Amino acid sequence: MNRKKLFALMAxxxxxxxxxxxxxxxSRTAIYGVMTKGRxxxxxxxxxxxxxxxxxxxxLLDM
Known part of the structure; x- marks a missing residue:
């Protein structure tokens, strides 16, 4: 997942x-894992x- 893109869209x-x-x-845990832990x-x-x-x-994918 492209976390930079995710953060930009959220912002x-x-x-x-x-x-x-x-x-x-x-769950907030699921979002936290994707955004912060890189899951x-x-x-x-x-x-x-x-x-x-x-x-x-x-x-949202790294392509």
């Missing part, structure tokens, strides 16, 4: 990690994060 939308977790229907999200989790940010999942 653009004024979202905190807690906001993103709530909006994506995920690779599962495809369903990636999809939820992307949907919450209004982007395609592929836009």
């Amino acid at each position: 653009d939308k004024g979202l905190t990690q807690a906001d993103l977790a709530d909006k994506a229907g995920l 690779k999200p599962t495809p369903p989790t990636l999809g939820k994060i992307a949907k919450a940010l209004g982007v395609k999942p592929s836009e």
